Amino acid sequence: MKEDEMIICRCEEVSYEELKTTAAKYKCSARELKLRTRAGMGYCGGRSCRTMVDKIAATSANDRNRTCVSLKYQPPIRPISFKNLGG
Amino acid sequence: MDNAIIIGAGPAGLTAAVTCAEKGLDVVVIDEYMRAGGRLLGQLYEEPNGNWWNGIKESNKLYEKAVDLGVNFHLNTAVNNIENSNGIWTIYTERETFHTPSLLLATGAAEAPVPVPGWTLPGVMSVGAAQVMTNVHRVKPGERGVIIGVNVLSAAIAMELQLAGVEVASLTLPKTNQVTQDAGKPKEVLDSLLHVSHMAPSPFVRYGSKLMKNDFMKKLGVNFFPKKGVKMWDIPIQLRKAVTKIYGEDEVEGVTLATINADGEVVSGSEEHIPVDFVCIAGGLYPLAELAAVAGCPFYLVEELGGYVPLHNERMESPLEGLYVAGNITGIEGAKVAAAQGRTAGLSMAHHAGMDDLDGEIKNSIKRTEQTRDNAHIQFHPEIETGRKKILQQWDAYQSNKERSVVSNSRGGIT
Numbered sequence: 001m002k003e004d005e006m007i008i009c010r011c012e013e014v015s016y017e018e019l020k021t022t023a024a025k026y027k028c029s030a031r032e033l034k035l036r037t038r039a040g041m042g043y044c045g046g047r048s049c050r051t052m053v054d055k056i057a058a059t060s061a062n063d064r065n066r067t068c069v070s071l072k073y074q075p076p077i078r079p080i081s082f083k084n085l086g087g
Numbered sequence: 088m089d090n091a092i093i094i095g096a097g098p099a100g101l102t103a104a105v106t107c108a109e110k111g112l113d114v115v116v117i118d119e120y121m122r123a124g125g126r127l128l129g130q131l132y133e134e135p136n137g138n139w140w141n142g143i144k145e146s147n148k149l150y151e152k153a154v155d156l157g158v159n160f161h162l163n164t165a166v167n168n169i170e171n172s173n174g175i176w177t178i179y180t181e182r183e184t185f186h187t188p189s190l191l192l193a194t195g196a197a198e199a200p201v202p203v204p205g206w207t208l209p210g211v212m213s214v215g216a217a218q219v220m221t222n223v224h225r226v227k228p229g230e231r232g233v234i235i236g237v238n239v240l241s242a243a244i245a246m247e248l249q250l251a252g253v254e255v256a257s258l259t260l261p262k263t264n265q266v267t268q269d270a271g272k273p274k275e276v277l278d279s280l281l282h283v284s285h286m287a288p289s290p291f292v293r294y295g296s297k298l299m300k301n302d303f304m305k306k307l308g309v310n311f312f313p314k315k316g317v318k319m320w321d322i323p324i325q326l327r328k329a330v331t332k333i334y335g336e337d338e339v340e341g342v343t344l345a346t347i348n349a350d351g352e353v354v355s356g357s358e359e360h361i362p363v364d365f366v367c368i369a370g371g372l373y374p375l376a377e378l379a380a381v382a383g384c385p386f387y388l389v390e391e392l393g394g395y396v397p398l399h400n401e402r403m404e405s406p407l408e409g410l411y412v413a414g415n416i417t418g419i420e421g422a423k424v425a426a427a428q429g430r431t432a433g434l435s436m437a438h439h440a441g442m443d444d445l446d447g448e449i450k451n452s453i454k455r456t457e458q459t460r461d462n463a464h465i466q467f468h469p470e471i472e473t474g475r476k477k478i479l480q481q482w483d484a485y486q487s488n489k490e491r492s493v494v495s496n497s498r499g500g501i502t
């Protein structure tokens with residue numbers, strides 16, 4: 001397997017190459033990178049790939065915002081079964 | 088309604104629980120793991136004075152003390168959201184909802200991943216997972232493995248694996264890319280390791296700390312750094328090698344290891360295959376602050392503390408009324424510092440609950456945290472003190488901003 005093909009976001013199956021080229025093309029923030037590629041928007045809520053998406057974005061975006069977590073956390077921060085969500 | 092609720096049963100949360108209970112509060116502790124102790128459970132190492140630090144024993148001691156004092160535990164229970172309305176915190180879990188005026192977040196730290204081609208194969212795990220399997224569950228993660236990522240945590244865990252009879256074929260670097268960045272550059276890694284010299288009775292670190300006073304010497308050191316590596320506790324540490332690939336059909340069968348130059352670039356044609364049956368990735372730790380974020384707590388990014396941390400003062404108060412933080416959520420440090428912070432948080436919560444005359448005790452507890460930090464056996468970032476100062480400055484700035492806006496609001500206050 002080549003480096004470019006390796007999977008960064010497992011839930012949404014987003015590759016290193018896709019993230020890298022998107023970040024380079026749009027010079028975008030981590031949030032925009034997430035919205036464009038869906039990396040970090042899957043089942044685990046970005047628990048596995050958030051720091052990687054952050055780093056790939058930070059290398060092409062100008063400055064990181066120090067006062068605000070770059071990829072927003074949304075409740076529920078852990079998976080809940082449908083049964084309990086409805087109840 | 089409970090007097091105090093604590094999320095996280097690691098050393099910080101357990102110590103806070105004991106402290107609150109000793110002051111007469113009704114305390115509930117919630118943790119998603121099935122056992123109390125947090126990351127303390129996995130820790131096992133010899134301290135410079137020859138004593139063994141056994142995390143399971145330390146956890147049990149704290150847990151039993153808390154139970155004896157009447158602390159109510161809800162283990163196996165993940166908190167998925169918290170909310171405040173009218174000064175009362177609501178804590179949501181899948182089964183139950185809890186309420187309290189005084190809430191402590193002691194959720195610890197998480198591991199950052201290291202992406203390497205082939206890292207989605209079964210048999211690849213984080214170094215922390217290997218630690219928990221080995222030291223807590225007493226299951227070998229494999230017979231022979233490599234650890235990718237050289238840092239304080241991975242060096243400590245390599246030694247623990249060795250103790251358990253698991254062979255570590257190499258402690259080495261990831262190939263540098265946009266995610267691994269400095270973690271794949273020998274010079275930067277050597278830099279970050281110099282401050283742990285007291286931890287490692289090895290020729291390589293002694294050699295390092297004496298010689299590498301300035302950047303030039305470091306560069307030189309890396310260039311001279313033997314390609315086959317040096318041994319620490321009998322484990323080869325290879326700063327001039329990087330894993331370019333993890334291979335295997337249905338599971339890990341081995342890694343491809345290449346020689347790299349001082350800047351982390353692969354020397355082509357230097358690749359060799361190392362057969363292993365498991366691989367650990369070690370990308371370092373960052374504060375796990377999800378719940379503070381959903382609560383709307385202000386944050387600040389402090390690299391020395393490991394990442395974004397919720398604003399807090401020395402009393403472990405957050406800017407949100409009735410919300411406290413302690414332990415690794417406030418910055419990555421060892422278990423003893425986390426416990427010391429937990430005690431301060433517990434006292435602040437007792438104070439919030441109306442207990443008088445605690446100021447002296449709180450001040451002492453803050454001082455004791457600093458002493459614990461100074462004497463810490465394990466330090467994750469060499470500039471931890473600088474990081475602590477930065478977050479306190481941010482706290483002060485935030486408070487004076489708030490006061491200023493209150494003043495200007497009341498001046499223009501026709502509404």
Ligand SMILES: Cc1cc2nc3c(=O)[nH]c(=O)nc-3n(C[C@H](O)[C@H](O)[C@H](O)COP(=O)(O)OP(=O)(O)OC[C@H]3O[C@@H](n4cnc5c(N)ncnc54)[C@H](O)[C@@H]3O)c2cc1C
Nearest residue numbers: 095097098099119125126166194195215414415421422425
């Ligand atoms: C993999 C790993 C290995 C480490 N190894 C060492 C070591 O060898 N030596 C050392 O000194 N330090 C080590 N540390 C640092 C360690 O974090 C501190 O030593 C110490 O355990 C921090 O204590 P704490 O109480 O802040 O958090 P932790 O001990 O991490 O405890 C936090 C607890 O909060 C719980 N939790 C988190 N989120 C939720 C939620 N949403 N709902 C319910 N419960 C939740 C967790 O299950 C956990 O039990 C390690 C850290 C990690 C992550």
